[in-house]
Amino acid sequence: MNHIEKLGWDSSIQHEDNNKLARVIAVQKNSYRISDGEMEYFSHLSGKFMNQAYSSLDFPAVGDWVEVQKLADEQKAVINRILPRKSKFVRQAAGTKTEAQIVAANMDTVFIVNSLNHDLNVRRIERYILSTYESGASPVIVLTKKDESTPEDIIRITAEVEEAAIGVPIVCISSITGEGIEELLTYLPDRKTAALLGSSGVGKSTLVNALLGEKVQETKDIREADSKGRHTTTHREMFTLPNGALLIDTPGMRELQLWDGDGAIDTTFQDVEALADECRFSDCQHDTEPGCRVQEAMDSDELSEERFESYLKLQRELAYEKRKQDQKVRLEEKNKWKKISKDMKNRYKAR
Structure with missing residues (x-):
């Protein structure tokens, strides 16, 4: 087993040079501690990395695999890019x-x-x-x-x-x-x-x-x-x-505000989803409709009202977060093009 494999590296992750690989083992504000399985390094992000980072999701997190330039004598390194995340x-x-x-x-x-x-x-x-x-x-x-x-x-x-x-x-x-x-x-x-x-x-x-x-x-x-x-x-x-x-x-979280979850709500609430599939009408709102299997399950205590309310609440929260994120993306895109337009005008004036 080579050193990098001790950190969880496997062949499903493709990279041409294992000597440039490391894993982020600690993050404290803008400081990163990384390891190649043999030595630990204090590292910072390269200028190119900083220029290309678009959002908070583009920055390293604990567990990330990164491509680095090592300065072994100083136990320092420069992070050039993050490898694709599997989770x-x-x-x-x-x-x-x-x-x-x-x-x-x-x-x-x-x-x-x-x-x-x-x-x-x-x-x-x-x-x-x-x-x-x-x-x-x-x-x-x-x-x-x-x-x-x-x-x-x-x-x-x-x-x-x-x-x-x-x-x-x-x-x-x-x-x-x-x-x-x-x-x-x-x-x-x-x-x-x-x-x-x-x-x-x-x-x-x-x-x-x-x-x-x-x-x-x-x-x-x-x-x-x-x-x-x-x-x-x-x-x-x-x-x-x-x-x-x-x-x-990780530090304790006083609350967990959802960012995404549309693709997982059916797995998390598979009992509610299964009951909803048995409703008489495919567009049943699980309120006063006849033949509602969800209401029937709550009446018989097969499904608790608290769990069903939690299911509805999380759906509403995800929809709200999605709207906020879409609005943010539109605003960022607008600001990006305004900046590009301004830069082009400045270059034109400088000629």
């Missing part, structure tokens, strides 16, 4: 600005981490599942702090999550006692990449430390009153586990 977890960036943010790239699995306490939110889990399917990776639900929960609570909470996570594996663990860790490692094989995603205080950093067998991430206790905590991870970083798997840790 990317994207969310709407925090704030009011319409902008995408890549949380992690080229992961095989996304661990959606929640704790087994009263901060668990099934509707939030649905959002993560939707975004994970849209990313191109496979979701796994990880329920932490098993040592703090009663067997009855674990059974009840797992059943609630199963309703929202149809067909998605669920693993209950304790990073303190080690219970469930071996089962979790079956989803972390050698040279495969997983990303840890979830809210603040759910135990992601503690889990990273447990999987690595050493304390590499700072942890803080959650508030007992509401089971919430402050995030201790301040940047995204990829670690190599003792079994050869790659794990991307």
Whole structure:
């Protein structure tokens, strides 16, 4: 195995010169730490890269494969381009600005981490599942702090999550006692990449430390009153586990605003979609129409009203985000042509 393969490189990614390859293992603001499997480098983007970058999606994220020019003596490198991504977890960036943010790239699995306490939110889990399917990776639900929960609570909470996570594996663990860790490692094989995603205080950093067998991430206790905590991870970083798997840790997200998900909503809500297909009318609005299978399922408790409302809410949110993105693209295109026109006029005057 060559050095680059230790970082998850496989033959499906085409590149003519492995000596120019590296993987982004940490991003902190505009600073990038990369590795070629043998040495780590602090890197910056080339001038050409900066000139050609059109949006936030064009910049490197943790997990990206990049083509670089190495300055080995100084342990520095210049990033010239990003190789095509096989998967990317994207969310709407925090704030009011319409902008995408890549949380992690080229992961095989996304661990959606929640704790087994009263901060668990099934509707939030649905959002993560939707975004994970849209990313191109496979979701796994990880329920932490098993040592703090009663067997009855674990059974009840797992059943609630199963309703929202149809067909998605669920693993209950304790990073303190080690219970469930071996089962979790079956989803972390050698040279495969997983990303840890979830809210603040759910135990992601503690889990990273447990999987690595050493304390590499700072942890803080959650508030007992509401089971919430402050995030201790301040940047995204990829670690190599003792079994050869790659794990991307990320700061806790207070909320997950969707960026895209049209192509994954049918998979996330396959139970609702299946019921809708059985409605008498193909254009059924699932309200007062006769022969509505969805309403029938809610009346008989086959489908919960909360899950159906979540399905409708996420559809509305995706449609709204799509309109905002389309508006932004039109404005950027208009500004681009205004700039081109102005540059041409200036050149003409200079003659």
